[in-house]
Amino acid sequence: MSDTISDYYAALDRLKQRKAKINNDTVALAAGRKKGSIKKSRPQFIALIQAIEEAQKEVVRPEVVIADRLEQARGNAKDIQRRLDASLARELALVREVFRLRKELAVLRGGNVVPFHSPTQAAGVEQ
Template sequence: MTDNPLADYFAALDRLKRRRAKINNDAVAIEAGRTKGSIKKSRPAFAELIAAIEAAAIEQAHPRTDQIARLTRAKETVSELRSQLEASYARELSLLAELYELRKQLAGLAGGKVLPIRGADRKARLL
């Protein structure tokens, strides 16, 4: 602690800003090593400090423009990825339907006696 108690409070306010912790009179007082409620509006010595705390709290309450831009980009990315996923599902369903039709055709042409392409049964049948 320094000789000037207000310097401790202002240093505490700066630490809270850097940590992006919730800023109010009690938080600043506790961060400065004082008791909760030690910053009172009725004391003229704290007028400048209280104004700085209120300004920091207002600044903290409004989201920053870079955060809004990041959020907008993230939402656009999610939307794009979701549409790509839907398109891939549509392609896969189309390919499955085509495969089903081709297997049905093959079974009809071969008279229903089609050997499996994979598996242990195929090796046993070939021997």
């Protein structure tokens, strides 16, 4: 029976190196045995089952890493969207202010107010 147990441990080591999914069934299949051959009710497998559980904790599964990266990307997208909305709101406020000032300037120019300089002199062009 110890030869069988050593086959299971060798299969567990191979799965760890490949960073594959590790559970009782995958270890059994990798050892060339049937799925479900590692049972908790069999006392000879207690240490093996504990080693499999430890290996599950050690192996970083790509699904977990991808899920973490996806969640981070979603958070970044939300932050970028929030910043974009804030900048658009500022721009809209500035456009409204420019529009209001242009209307006020048109009223002032249309009335009895005469500008001190002609528009070309204000732009720095000499006549």
